[in-house]
Amino acid sequence: QVQLVESGGGLVQAGGSLRLSCTASGRTFSGYTMGWFRQVPGKEREFVAGIRRDSAITYADSVKGRFTISRDNAKNTVFLQMNSLKPEDTAVYYCAARSSPLQSRDPSAYDYWGQGTQVTVSS
Secondary structure (H helix, E strand, C coil): CCCEEEECCEEEECCCCEEEEEEECCCCHHHCEEEEEEECCCCCCEEEEEECCCCCEEECCCCCCCEEEEEEHHHCEEEEEECCCCHHHCEEEEEEEECCCCCCCCHHHCCEECCCEEEEEEC
């Protein structure tokens, strides 16, 4: 069982930056593929970025070049550095973990989820 807790959301002006953190319980964090997703009301949860246990990284096209995902296995934490934020980045951001070593953009492929953190970008 893995518990995920996100932090770092908030309100920021367009062009600003935020750094999200997701800390996991358990001793096997390094073996999990981690992902960040986001969701706005009335829309499906969408993939933002993912990082495998070997640190291979995948980004959604909409955030490529602006967002950076990283992980610190010693601290059981995955980060999402978000720069050049746009109003359309406004959403609840979720951290997720899956035990498979393969990356996936499908939310149903993930085994564990955090509670989410709100990111609001004002224009």
